[in-house]
Amino acid sequence: MKNLKMSVKLSMILVLVFIMVMGSGFSAIKGMKTISSHADDALEEEVRNQYDESIRQQVDNAISMLDQYYAAYEAGECTLEEAKKQGADMLRELRYGDSGYFWADDTEGNNIVLLGSDTEGTNRMGTKDGNGYEMVKDIIAVGQQPDGGYCDYVFPKEGGTENLPKRSYSRLYEPFGWVIGTGNYTDYIDEIVEGEKQTIGATRNEWIMKMEICTVVFFLLTIAVIIYLIADTTGWMKKAVGYAQKLESGDMTGRSAAGRLKRKDEFGILERALNSMAATFDEVIGAVKRHGLTLAGDVDEVMEQLGELNDDISSVSAATEELSASMEETAASAQQIETISHQIETVSKNIAVRAQDGAEKVVSIHQRAQQAKKDTESNYQNAKDMKAEISGSLIQALEEAKVVEQIEVLAQSIMGITAQTNLLALNASIEAARAGEAGKGFAVVADEIRSLAEQSKVTAENIQQVTQKVTGAVQNLADDSSRLLNFVAEDVSKSFHQFTEIADAYNQDAADVDEMVTDFSAISEELLASIEGVLQSINDVSKAANEGANGTNEIAQRASNIVEKSENVITVMNEVGDASNEMREIVQKFIITEK
Structure with a gap:
């Protein structure tokens, strides 16, 4: 059964x-x-x-x-x-x-x-x-x-x-x-x-004859009503099952027909609840997909800028090495000081320009890191609000679906009535037996009434079984929805927290890079002043060369540090990119309304 x-x-x-x-x-x-x-x-x-x-x-x-x-x-x-x-x-x-x-x-x-x-x-x-x-x-x-x-x-x-x-x-x-x-x-x-x-x-x-006509008419009317109810119920159930299977496959674009949403019975309530849930999931998952794409683009752009920064730092490092070699040559040969000083001046200007460009890019990276953090926090709050809204809608839908339990109460009432009818039929049979010959006809009627009561009891039990099937289906839907909400609450929220932490780390690295670029710019200015002093006074060449050598060594050390931290930032951004791709793959199976 x-x-x-x-x-x-x-x-x-x-x-x-x-x-x-x-x-x-x-x-x-x-x-x-x-x-x-x-x-x-x-x-x-x-x-x-x-x-x-x-x-x-x-x-x-x-x-x-x-x-x-x-x-x-x-x-x-x-x-x-x-x-x-x-x-x-x-x-x-x-x-x-x-x-x-x-x-x-x-x-x-x-x-x-x-x-x-x-x-x-x-x-x-x-x-x-x-x-x-x-x-x-x-x-x-x-x-x-x-x-x-x-x-x-x-x-x-x-x-x-x-x-x-x-x-x-x-x-x-x-x-x-x-x-x-x-x-x-x-x-x-x-x-x-x-x-x-x-x-x-x-x-x-x-x-x-009248009774036969009435029986046939009543039977035909009953058949018509039951056929209508069968067609209505099975038709709605097929559409509801198809709708649920579509949601199960991840397609959130479907919506119930307006006519089915206007129904006032339990089917209409369930239809509206499913429709509302699909719309909510469509909006939430659509927002996650859109923000995931944005985050992926930001990650790619940051990676590109980090690559350029690495190239610039490599150039600075190379120039610093050249400057160091030049300073050593200056110490060895005073005759080439002027020529080398002009080369150093040119290189220092290039370094200053590159440092200024690096500072601007660091500021841009810092702004993007802050914006990524804000977007991540906003997306997390949106997902949290959507989860609360879906949870409330689901709870309301499940409460409304409990109307099906009234069918169980009605079935119990029918079984109680059949039990009383059986008892009355038994009493009638006993009284008919006491009446003897005159009560035989009444005894036949009493037996038929008892038989009808038994048949009503079987019908009530069938209704209870059908009600239990409907209740089980609603409970399965509630369990699946709860698992999806738990997924949003746990896995998606965890990813958002990871994005926030990565953005914070990225922001901190950008601040460190900015600090190093600022120091690098100051050193470049000092180098230019030193070169000007060399040009003004040959007597200070040796001292200026030593200071220049020391300055270039410090620049090389800081450039090395910048490269190391830049590689760390690249590693973090790769992790952000991997997390973004994973989230995009998870939500990619859902079909949503394009906006």
């Missing part, structure tokens, strides 16, 4: 929703059919109970009317036989409904009342219905029960030959010893029940 693509997981959710919707629809339709069947049975039972209650009440009414005649007998208004005769006449004429009538038999089966027919006065205990059932015998037997009783039998209607179902109720009237009964054909009940069943069935089928 962890190795599946997002589109596959969302498609699995789509299939699961289809199964849930279809299962719910089929379960509801099946439950409705079951309820309809129970309703038909309940309707038939109710109609037959109403019929039984109706004929029982009619018999009770007839018995209550007989009580009037028996009361007259007890009052002495008539004899018992007269009371029975009056009661029999009343029963014979008594009717209810369209064709309802009463009969009366004694406990021996002798008929007392039966519509005034010839059967009256005869014993009909052995009378049988169309199926050979001794109905009268059972009618009298159940009538002698405490509350009377019912009896079912078949008998053709008057003028007919088809046996039709009848149902009677009878009860013993003890004062007269009669079993009073009534009954009627019940085939009309079947017609009523059948008609009601058809009505209920039509209504049921209509609602089933």
